[in-house]
Amino acid sequence: MKKLILLFLSAYMVSVASAQNSDSAMIRKIYSEILVNGKAYTWLRGLSVDIGGRLSGSQEAEKAVQYAERCMKQAGADSVWLQETWVPHWVRGMKESGKIIDAKKNAQDVPVTALGGSVATPEQGITAPVVEVHDFDELKRMGREKIEGKIVFYNHPFDETMINTFEAYGEAAEYRWSGPSEAAKYGAIATICRSMTNATDDFPHTGAMGYADSLPKLPCAAISTNGADLLSRVLRSNPSTQFFLKLNCEKLDSVLSHNVIGEIRGTEHPEEIILIGGHLDSWETGKGAHDDGAGVVQAMEILRVFKALGIRPKRTIRAVAFMNEENGLKGGKKYAEVAALNKEKHIVAIESDAGGSTPYGFGLDMKADKKAKIKSWAPLFLPYLIWNYDEEHGGSDIGPLKRSQETPLIGLVVDSQRYFDYHHAASDTFDKVNKRELNLGAAAMASMAYLLSMYGL
Template identity: 50%
Template structure:
């Protein structure tokens, strides 16, 4: 009996090692194919030049939908389809200007409307500018804030090595600043751009309103001009700011998520999702955010088809609509999970830029996390062996209640926010080999999970 038990254990270990060896061989082939073809970069070049600006509700987004369907078909996916979703439609329009006045001196500030902001009257809104660094400071202003322009100027924490953490520590000024300022009667909001870079480029991004307080206009100001305005405020009293924006919202628009898959040979109802978001801000061409994730996801299917790999479980690419200003695509996709026999065992999102992959951040139960951690050595084939707890992505987040393991590609983070949501986010900032290695890392992980289960 004891001999039989020992034999069984030996067999299990041998089978496990054999599977690891097979994964390793597949991983090497995926890497070699990707680094030979460099197809992710070619696709990203196409997407950013043919669709360009592709914010929800725009003509560019619908061009991107058609482009993605075509490229997924070319990649050899077993099926390609779209699913409808209503999305917001907001446009910044041609005017975004701001001026700071101190006595007779007038300084122009480089600004851009935050996504979702209301516009101003033709002559803009003018008020005394008050600099703050926190919502507590705003609340403490009381009556002084009435009619003022509140200037949120808390910078990124430069001591954070992971710039995503610095972003997380500053971004509430952009997302909720207009609500907090409106509560104390302010007339408008300027927010320091969400970046470590000190330059003259404003960075847009999502902001919210609260129906209980007035909607006041909100704009991002470049970090150079944020520093200049702050110096003006320190140097004198009664500095006023005028803000002019032509932004406006239109009725929601019918749009779509783009989906494609390779059907699993043994467990087709078990899904390993790979994805990113197809929309992008109307600044730059969304090369890193999130054209990179789109190109890498399509490449996962392309590589598998090219190498004749058929996974045991279904590998599905989802290119989500409207991540940037509403998350409607992600919510619509997760809602369908209730009405289907399918089960998403894991979802892998690339939405942190097309930089050199370092690993994956995982939000899952401890057993799944332990199993995923065992792929670290395998993922080193793409230089992406760092598997850490915590992470995922905005688009896959709504799958959490279904027990899906949420996995975010973690690329090198130092440059991401230099470009993020600004005119700097263009193809020339993407390194072809780094982008490709991100796709390889995603393909290796998707393959291993689709073969082994989770």
């Protein structure tokens, strides 16, 4: 019996070893094909240079839908389709202005832009005293007495000591999202918020905010980090400094838009779907190159590489370019709704939405046994400098799938040091993305998709 077990064990181990050998060879092929012939970079040029910024509801967003559809067909998907989703249509307006006004009424321009979803100021703008706060505790301590009738200036810088910049973002972003309504509680009339970035520059970095229904809706803007530092200095020398803010943003009627979906049908378990996605919409302050043109073109590249190498996946590989991640998540929610309605079985969903920089790991948002299965493949990824499985974040667009169907989520983890230099700002342009870094991200996800298509999860 013992011998039999040993025999069985050793046969099993040989088969495991040989599977790992052939997997290792296939992953090498995937990397080589993508690094040499990859189309992601060319597709990203189309998306971020030819089309440019593409906020939900805009003409550019619709062009991006058509473009993604063409690219997925070009990639060789077995089928490509559009999935309807209603999206909000908010427009920034062209007459934004921010000025620091000193005691002698001298005005100095500083770069501001509306936070996504903000209401406009009156047409003539708002001029009012400005109070600087660093966090909500300070706001609360000041109370109505010191806040009422004023503009609140949230000056909460990124914590530079955090190694992963997403942690600093996570901690600072609440001032952007909740700041306006928190300030409204104490009678503020507008808010300006230090840009969410590690960079010291002149770009205001926008991003979504949300109003509490029960409170007045205050106009709210991001101010560049240089502008924030200047304002802070001016306030220290003269606390009665005023600020002029003008925003003419506007919320229009919702618009019918689309998620773009392309798939390669699985040969053995076509009903088991492996989703790889990114989001097609972007803030229109910049060109949406890192956020998230990169994720979209990487997902499309995965379709291409399977076809180029003649890989016939046992399970279905589905690339999704989601609409409206930035200001509503309507695309992600609609996708999960339709998946539930059609009783589709997503065995896993992977998202790349942390920029097109060098990948070094996978975030695993799933149960321990599934994590263990994925980690057992770690040796296959080490030669490609993919080593970290500690993050537990998947991605925003695939979040609704988890909430409705407990789908395990994977997020591509990439070097985060430069990401917030460009995030949601005019500087998020094609030239900031490096071709090899972008391709390495696509190759890491394609290799993961390959293993998942062979062995399930």
